[in-house]
Amino acid sequence: MNIETIKSVYFVGAGGIGMSALVRYFLFKGKVVAGYDRTPTPLTETLIAEGAQIHYEENVDLIPEACKDKESTLVIFTPAVPQEHEELVYFRNNGFEIQKRAQVLGTITRSSKGLCVAGTHGKTTTSTMTAHLLHQSHVECTAFLGGISKNYGTNLLLSQESPYTVIEADEFDRSFHWLSPYMSVITSTDPDHLDIYGTHEELRRTFARFAGQIKPGGTLIIKRGVELPIANRDIRTYTYACDAEADFRATGLEVQPDGTYRFDIVCPDRTIPDCRLGIPGRVNVENAVAAVALLWVAGFDEAKLREGLETFRGVKRRFDFHINTPELIYMDDYAHHPEELRAALSSVRGMFPGRKITAVFQPHLYTRTRDFHRGFAQALSLADEVLLVPIYPAREEPIEGVSSDMIAELLTVPHRTVPLEHIAFETKKARPDILITFGAGNIENYTGEIARRLRERPKK
Numbered sequence: 001m002n003i004e005t006i007k008s009v010y011f012v013g014a015g016g017i018g019m020s021a022l023v024r025y026f027l028f029k030g031k032v033v034a035g036y037d038r039t040p041t042p043l044t045e046t047l048i049a050e051g052a053q054i055h056y057e058e059n060v061d062l063i064p065e066a067c068k069d070k071e072s073t074l075v076i077f078t079p080a081v082p083q084e085h086e087e088l089v090y091f092r093n094n095g096f097e098i099q100k101r102a103q104v105l106g107t108i109t110r111s112s113k114g115l116c117v118a119g120t121h122g123k124t125t126t127s128t129m130t131a132h133l134l135h136q137s138h139v140e141c142t143a144f145l146g147g148i149s150k151n152y153g154t155n156l157l158l159s160q161e162s163p164y165t166v167i168e169a170d171e172f173d174r175s176f177h178w179l180s181p182y183m184s185v186i187t188s189t190d191p192d193h194l195d196i197y198g199t200h201e202e203l204r205r206t207f208a209r210f211a212g213q214i215k216p217g218g219t220l221i222i223k224r225g226v227e228l229p230i231a232n233r234d235i236r237t238y239t240y241a242c243d244a245e246a247d248f249r250a251t252g253l254e255v256q257p258d259g260t261y262r263f264d265i266v267c268p269d270r271t272i273p274d275c276r277l278g279i280p281g282r283v284n285v286e287n288a289v290a291a292v293a294l295l296w297v298a299g300f301d302e303a304k305l306r307e308g309l310e311t312f313r314g315v316k317r318r319f320d321f322h323i324n325t326p327e328l329i330y331m332d333d334y335a336h337h338p339e340e341l342r343a344a345l346s347s348v349r350g351m352f353p354g355r356k357i358t359a360v361f362q363p364h365l366y367t368r369t370r371d372f373h374r375g376f377a378q379a380l381s382l383a384d385e386v387l388l389v390p391i392y393p394a395r396e397e398p399i400e401g402v403s404s405d406m407i408a409e410l411l412t413v414p415h416r417t418v419p420l421e422h423i424a425f426e427t428k429k430a431r432p433d434i435l436i437t438f439g440a441g442n443i444e445n446y447t448g449e450i451a452r453r454l455r456e457r458p459k460k
Contacts, residue, residue, distance in 0.1 A: 075098045134166065186221075220232070260276060263276075276306075428456070437450065
């Protein structure tokens with residue numbers, strides 16, 4: 001089905017962060033857009049306000065009539081939705097064109113120059129930073145992002161003129177195999193989604209296949225130390241790193257009082273001096289180097305690039321400050337993998353040396369907790385104190401014997417497990433110096449209450 005000629009688009013799982021960018025894209029294209037999601041969220045309510053027809057009951061009768069014509073309707077679903085979902089079964093049994101989100105993005109990348117950022121972590125910030133650097137320059141771009149850009153308040157950027165489309169390439173369910181990149185970044189290939197891949201080696205083969213899909217004459221930019229069996233001989237390959245030898249690297253890092261960094265970026269043909277990134281964290285300097293490498297290949301104005309780095313405000317739930325005073329810092333972060341936690345906590349140590357760090361963690365998925373509980377415990381032990389809440393199941397059913405206690409038993413720092421609904425009270429009781437809430441589940445629904453209670457406490 002030709003995307004340009006369809007009249008309506010129906011989303012089964014409309015409220016996911018990746019799906020919602022496509023909801024906005026098709027609204028922009030003037031299509032009738034409707035869909036289902038399991039529960040109302042601020043994001044789904046925003047999409048409704050923007051013109052999407054979204055309901056929260058699994059019910060075929062609630063599908064708008066405009067979306068029941070199989071000749072003019074495209075159905076897009078997320079793999080997180082069960083195959084037996086009543087509405088998905090209806091569309092399948094009645095011969096509708098049904099595509100995954102990644103298939104649609106693949107169609108878009110085949111008709112533009114796709115800049116695709118992949119990796120088990122780091123891809124959301126890197127792709128959003130790339131989009132910002134392009135968007136605020138003369139080059140511009142269209143971008144489908146996996147998080148809400150703080151600069152633009154959305155996960156979709158649109159350009160009628162630019163040949164570039166920035167896409168966060170999702171490895172879950174091998175979705176990124178639908179893409180046809182012009183340039184790609186691979187930030188990491190740490191073990192994850194082993195419920196899908198079985199082994200780390202199979203995951204690495206999947207990333208190697210993704211690199212093999214880069215168009216002839218294109219470019220791969222890969223983090224130094226990530227070793228993949230890349231057989232694509234028709235592309236250029238560069239490495240990047242933070243303060244280590246690579247084709248692109250950051251040098252001379254100087255931490256500023258607010259936790260941001262000043263640094264130089266070394267490229268193959270020049271050094272860009274005195275850069276400052278608008279968000280804190282050493283890990284984000286590394287992400288910035290990857291984004292700059294993409295811009296170097298695409299072409300950039302050095303002054304605009306430096307300005308773009310300094311004006312970048314980050315992504316919602318990535319090093320997201322709720323309180324930032326000399327007496328108290330409260331940050332919220334999406335980290336839900338051991339290496340993400342390790343990078344975040346190490347960055348915070350570098351930003352605020354000598355201060356006590358209290359980490360709150362909501363594990364995401366029973367299978368991930370089962371597979372990586374040792375890694376979670378090791379990473380969280382970089383904090384000075386840990387509060388654990390129960391596992392957020394997402395799409396999974398409970399697994400006997402798997403709980404947050406598996407992590408708690410291996411922690412080497414003071415810790416306790418508390419109910420999620422009590423977390424605001426418990427964090428206030430802990431009297432933190434630096435507090436960070438981590439997780440990809442519904443812990444974000446409590447950040448406002450946590451911040452409010454922390455502001456109520458008497459000053460020292």
